[in-house]
Amino acid sequence: METLRRAFHYLANLEWTERVQNTCVFCDRANFASIVYEDDDIISIDNRRLAGQFHWLIIPKSHHVRDVEALDIHHLPLLQAMDRVKRTLLAHNCPDLPLSDVHAGYHRGRRPLFGSVHYPDIVSIHHLHLHVIVRPYLSMWLFKYPPWLPFMWKSDATVLKCVTRGKHGIS
Template identity: 50%
Template sequence: MLQTIIKVFRYLANLEWTERHDKECDFCDHTKLEVIITYDDLPEIMAVENHTKAGKNHWLIMPIEHIRDIENLSPAHLELLRSMDDLKHRLLNKHDPDVPPSEIHSGYHRGRWQLIWNIYYPDTISIHHLHLHVIVRPKLFKKWFKYPPWLPLMWKSDEELLREVEMLASKGK
């Protein structure tokens, strides 16, 4: 228990309260990725198996093009998000067709966003390249603390993000 408290304290103490700019992106350099899943009819996206699984299966679905985080999305990205959603369903149908939706946790870590002046909400993303987490039968601790549906400052479900971008697109913004 004490080890867990120490880990949580170190994590919180090392959060960055200003915008972090990575010099190079691990997801843009595909040589660093292990198992890459692609479909010829979805050339703008790919998926990888997360090396630190938070559940039975854990994939990261991402665009080939570098987009920093969900805070940088606009209506122009609507088709990209729909393609990412399509790949999510393909992976689930292929690997876990009998798992009920209640046992699938999917969404995005929130990127940095400005609170006031030059102070930002702490950046919780380890790699700043837009990526959708798809976790089948998530481990309870990871779901509630690393991928927390209860904390919208850190996590946004993929369904919610897709609805928001669709609404922006319908308003012509």
């Protein structure tokens, strides 16, 4: 019952207007719980709130893109680098894991539905970041990272495919 209450609370408190964040917690390394990977362009950290056995956030260091709605073909190398980091983390931490046990993707930003009506702004931190969740907990998979609800979540494979095809925005 507590899980349902928390899920309802989360959905009921989505941002229906576009928020503006003046500071970015991902731009200050002091905010990171633990760094699990780093190179010149990408940093990956353990998420503070686990949604599965492992839950990593893969974050670009210098490309301050708000969310997947702002991506275009110019961001393809960045997305490919983030995908390489995902595969590296999986190979290092759970090499025998079937890909069906991995849930990876992005929360969606605010974008028009029709006229002046918009989808809610799901993004909690306005700095592009990829969630990689190994063996997600059912309640989190269903309600916070729902593959079945495209207005809230877009898989990394789908985002990569859309950007590769040159689509502006990831509608």
